[in-house]
Amino acid sequence: MTTHPTLTDGLLAPEPLERADTIPSAWYTDAFFHAFDQHAVFASTWQYAGAASRLTTPGDYLTATVGRSSAIVVQQQSGTPQAFYNVCKHRGGPLAMDACGSSRMLQCKYHGWTYRLDGSLRGVPRFNRTELFDKRDFGLTPLETSDWEGLLFVRAEGGGPALSSAMKGIAERIHPMRLTDMRFYQRITYDIACNWKVYVDNFLEGYHLPLVHPELCDAIDYSGYVTETAAHYSLQHSPMLGASAYGNAQSAGGNAWYYFVFPNFMMNILPGRMQTNIVLPLAPDRCRVLFDYYYPAEEMRDDPDGLAVRAGADHDFSHRVQLEDIEICEFVQRGLESPAYDRGRFSAETEAGVHHFQDLLKAAYRSRLSRHGQ
Ligand code: FES
Ligand SMILES: [Fe+2]
Numbered sequence: 001m002t003t004h005p006t007l008t009d010g011l012l013a014p015e016p017l018e019r020a021d022t023i024p025s026a027w028y029t030d031a032f033f034h035a036f037d038q039h040a041v042f043a044s045t046w047q048y049a050g051a052a053s054r055l056t057t058p059g060d061y062l063t064a065t066v067g068r069s070s071a072i073v074v075q076q077q078s079g080t081p082q083a084f085y086n087v088c089k090h091r092g093g094p095l096a097m098d099a100c101g102s103s104r105m106l107q108c109k110y111h112g113w114t115y116r117l118d119g120s121l122r123g124v125p126r127f128n129r130t131e132l133f134d135k136r137d138f139g140l141t142p143l144e145t146s147d148w149e150g151l152l153f154v155r156a157e158g159g160g161p162a163l164s165s166a167m168k169g170i171a172e173r174i175h176p177m178r179l180t181d182m183r184f185y186q187r188i189t190y191d192i193a194c195n196w197k198v199y200v201d202n203f204l205e206g207y208h209l210p211l212v213h214p215e216l217c218d219a220i221d222y223s224g225y226v227t228e229t230a231a232h233y234s235l236q237h238s239p240m241l242g243a244s245a246y247g248n249a250q251s252a253g254g255n256a257w258y259y260f261v262f263p264n265f266m267m268n269i270l271p272g273r274m275q276t277n278i279v280l281p282l283a284p285d286r287c288r289v290l291f292d293y294y295y296p297a298e299e300m301r302d303d304p305d306g307l308a309v310r311a312g313a314d315h316d317f318s319h320r321v322q323l324e325d326i327e328i329c330e331f332v333q334r335g336l337e338s339p340a341y342d343r344g345r346f347s348a349e350t351e352a353g354v355h356h357f358q359d360l361l362k363a364a365y366r367s368r369l370s371r372h373g374q
Contacts, residue, residue, distance in 0.1 A: 004032045007369065012362050017355045021343040023362070025336040028195040034284040037196075040368035041263045041361065042067040044160050046146065046153040048265045048278045049073050050100070050292065051184035053150055055081050059117055060102045065280050066156050071143055072096050073152055074106065074117050081147070083154040084119050084140040095140075099187070106140070115140055149179035151276070166232040166261060173235070174257055174269055182274050182294035185311055188319070189290055192326050194333035196264060196279045196287040197361070202329050203258070203266055203277070204353035206236060212324050215317075220256055229356040233261040236353060240270065260353065262360045272296055273314060285333055291318070 006024045015021070027033050049064035055075035063086055064071045070086035072095055086095050093110025105122060106115040114123035119140035127133060144155040146163040149171055153163050160166075171179065192199060202208065206225045209217045221239040228235045236258040254271035261267075266277040274294040281287050293315065299307050335341055346355050 002032075003369075004030065004036070007365065012366050012369075014359050014362060017346055017352055018348045020346055020355055020358075022346065022354075023197075023343070023358050025342050027361075028197050028333070028336045029284055031284050034281060036365070036368075037281060038067040039372075041364050042281075043156045044364070044367075045263050046155050046160075046163050046166060046261075046265075047071075048276060049083065049152040049154050051150060051294070052081065052147050052152050053297075054100060054184055055152075057102060059104050060100075061096060061106075062100045062152070063096050063098070064154060065278075066143065066154055069156070070094065071154050072106070073145060073154065076117055081145055081152055082118070083143040083145040083152075085143065087141070088113055088115075089121065089138040089140070090124075150182070151179070161232060169230060170233070170235075170259060170267075177269065177271060179269075179274060179294075181296055181298070183297040183300050185293045185295050185300070185307075186315075187290055187292050188315065189288060190322060190326065191282070191286065191288050192329060193286055194329040195285055195336075196281040197357075198329050198332050198336070199279050199287055199289060199325075200260070200264065200357055201354045202325055202332070204234065204236070204260055204357055205347075205351045206238070207347055207350040208328065212328050213321055216321050227350070227352045229352060232360075233259055234353040234356050235259050260357065262357065263364070272299070275318065285337070289322075291322075 004026065006026050011024060043066075047064060047066045049071065050062040050073070054060065054062060055073070058075050058077045058079075060075040062073045064073060064083070071083050072086040073081050073083040076082050084095075087093075088095060088108035088110060090108065090111060090113050093108045095106040095108055095115065097109055105117065107113070108115075112123075112125050113121065116122050119142060121135040121138045124133075124135065144158055146153050146155075148163045148167050204227075206222070206227070209222060209225075219241060221241055225236065225238040228237075238256050240254050240256050257267070257269040259267040259269070264279040266279075268275040268277070272295065276292045276294070278290045279287055280290070293311060295307055295311060
């Protein structure tokens with residue numbers, strides 16, 4: 001791999017929050033980093049795929065993104081999910097082109113090769129005259145697959161922490177709320193004209209709330225807004241004031257928990273509601289953010305009409321906040337591309353989460369460079 005002039009020991013070194021500069025603008029804008037992030041960051045970290053409860057029967061599947069690749073998570077005959085690259089071994093076609101579905105076997109959408117649910121190659125049409133071909137050499141490539149509190153994650157390269165250690169402490173902290181009681185409700189997709197790191201930085205501080213989100217600011221007790229950091233994630237939390245903001249009477253007086261798990265996964269948890277966000281790089285200056293909404297299984301079963309009203313209000317409010325974030329993030333991307341900017345500084349009072357993310361990013365870059373040489 002070639003390197004980049006900004007990957008110096010000085011710029012990669014961790015610095016204390018009070019003295020640190022922000023990362024160089026090239027890390028958000030240069031095409032080199034779009035490719036480098038795939039190897040240094042996304043290949044070796046757990047990537048959210050979806051709700052485990054969506055896979056109930058053998059053959060149920062979800063598709064997900066791992067770096068630049070598509071993955072398919074398939075419920076096995078044994079009842080556990082297993083992920084594979086969503087890539088046929090004939091000429092690279094897809095086994096699934098949709099977000100989810102169910103099938104007794106996996107069939108490539110290009111020429112129709114079929115695979116068993118365990119990834120072994122089963123049927124190969126019109127191959128009678130092909131010589132020296134052994135189906136056992138053409139099974140699907142598996143990915144590491146793990147479940148945490150009913151959420152499925154996949155990883156391309158091992159070596160990093162187990163999913164349970166990356167998430168250590170979260171389930172205990174949000175008790176008595178239990179994520180395993182929540183069920184997937186809907187997915188909303190946003191395409192944004194900014195680098196994925198701009199979106200993550202923006203998520204990680206409440207500094208911008210008064211100017212960018214005045215309505216959200218009124219819904220929470222901003223004076224009680226706190227940021228904490230752990231090894232692989234950070235947490236921002238704040239007491240909720242009103243009941244109306246998320247259409248959620250249960251939220252009044254409760255806590256809003258905003259978790260970020262390195263490198264690109266967020267959980268926005270309120271009483272009776274969870275929303276996950278996964279940030280997927282599309283290009284140096286474009287990303288896609290998937291919002292998955294979860295609500296209590298009991299409410300989904302017992303009061304679907306009431307839940308539809310509540311979920312509608314929740315979505316409307318989140319959508320307004322998201323449009324405010326998109327507008328500012330797209331401006332920031334253009335700012336980072338301008339010759340007027342390279343590196344800034346952090347508010348030590350409010351930007352500990354951004355600094356923590358950027359430190360983990362530098363560590364991931366250092367680790368990649370030390371393993372593969374500069
Ligand atoms: S690429 Fe899959 S059958 Fe041809
Ligand atoms: Fe925001």
